[in-house]
Amino acid sequence: MLKVLAPMAGITDGLFCRKLAHQGLDMITLGGYNVDAPTIEAGERIIQRGRSEFDIPLENISNHIEQQIKVIKENKLWNGWISVNLRSTTPSPVIKVSKLPGVDVVEINAHCRQPEIMDLGCGQSLLNDPDKLHLFTREVVKKARSKVSVKIRANVPGTDIIAISQSVEDAGADFLHVDAMKPGYSHADYEVVSVIKDSTDLFLIGNNSITDIGSAQKMIDAGADGFSMARALINGEVPFDLSMVDTRKWRI
Numbered sequence: 745m746l747k748v749l750a751p752m753a754g755i756t757d758g759l760f761c762r763k764l765a766h767q768g769l770d771m772i773t774l775g776g777y778n779v780d781a782p783t784i785e786a787g788e789r790i791i792q793r794g795r796s797e798f799d800i801p802l803e804n805i806s807n808h809i810e811q812q813i814k815v816i817k818e819n820k821l822w823n824g825w826i827s828v829n830l831r832s833t834t835p836s837p838v839i840k841v842s843k844l845p846g847v848d849v850v851e852i853n854a855h856c857r858q859p860e861i862m863d864l865g866c867g868q869s870l871l872n873d874p875d876k877l878h879l880f881t882r883e884v885v886k887k888a889r890s891k892v893s894v895k896i897r898a899n900v901p902g903t904d905i906i907a908i909s910q911s912v913e914d915a916g917a918d919f920l921h922v923d924a925m926k927p928g929y930s931h932a933d934y935e936v937v938s939v940i941k942d943s944t945d946l947f948l949i950g951n952n953s954i955t956d957i958g959s960a961q962k963m964i965d966a967g968a969d970g971f972s973m974a975r976a977l978i979n980g981e982v983p984f985d986l987s988m989v990d991t992r993k994w995r996i
């Protein structure tokens with residue numbers, strides 16, 4: 745059972761991740777980072793209207809990520825995995841990050857719904873085009889030195905979650921990270937997690953509104969192979985005993 749810190753742009757840097765890593769998490773996610781010129785410019789416009797973002801110039805991005813990983817690894821007792829959530833208009837910057845020392849997983853962000861990012865055809869707009877998402881993911885899988893995750897959002901009007909999940913599976917991704925958001929509800933859409941699990945053999949990380957043992961266990965019972973949390977960890981503390989959720993071993 746993989747227990748994951750989900751990405752929060754502007755928050756999940758090396759220091760934040762290091763603190764949480766030592767509270768029972770198996771994988772922590774840095775970012776999301778914008779890693780090409782168009783997404784970096786979009787990020788600057790997002791900051792101007794008051795949203796939290798990492799604002800790293802293109803020429804510093806690799807060095808910045810390497811530094812964050814060094815911060816996390818300062819305490820050698822933690823031997824979990826480091827994932828880096830990335831927004832890019834093309835696969836090559838994602839492949840480049842996969843080759844940085846200490847990067848275990850690159851996560852393609854097909855989740856961000858900020859209009860400045862979606863207008864570039866990346867983030868959540870990739871969900872409207874499963875073929876494009878497939879080609880993007882396949883290229884990263886083919887050339888990456890790390891494992892590959894794809895982060896998606898469920899229940900986006902006009903999208904087909906099964907087609908999306910299968911396009912990610914056919915591309916050879918190692919993880920599908922699903923924000924199982926259920927509009928109008930304060931809990932995840934556990935049913936959509938079961939549907940994805942029944943239609944693919946993907947390693948599925950279920951996300952959304954996990955705040956306690958009960959909600960984590962529901963995600964697992966729905967068929968997820970792991971779960972992730974973002975907002976529940978925003979204060980830098982895991983709010984419940986992760987060892988109580990499940991004892992099944994995870995593997996990929």
Ligand SMILES: Cc1cc2nc3c(=O)[nH]c(=O)nc-3n(C[C@H](O)[C@H](O)[C@H](O)COP(=O)(O)O)c2cc1C
Nearest residue numbers: 750751752753775776855895923952953973974975
């Ligand atoms: C401040 C903030 C920033 C976020 N930034 C990112 C991001 O950069 N990339 C991403 O894939 N998801 C991002 N998310 C979404 C979370 O990873 C997660 O999918 C979402 O908050 C639902 O999970 P939760 O209920 O555990 O918070 C962000 C969420 C928050 C609250």
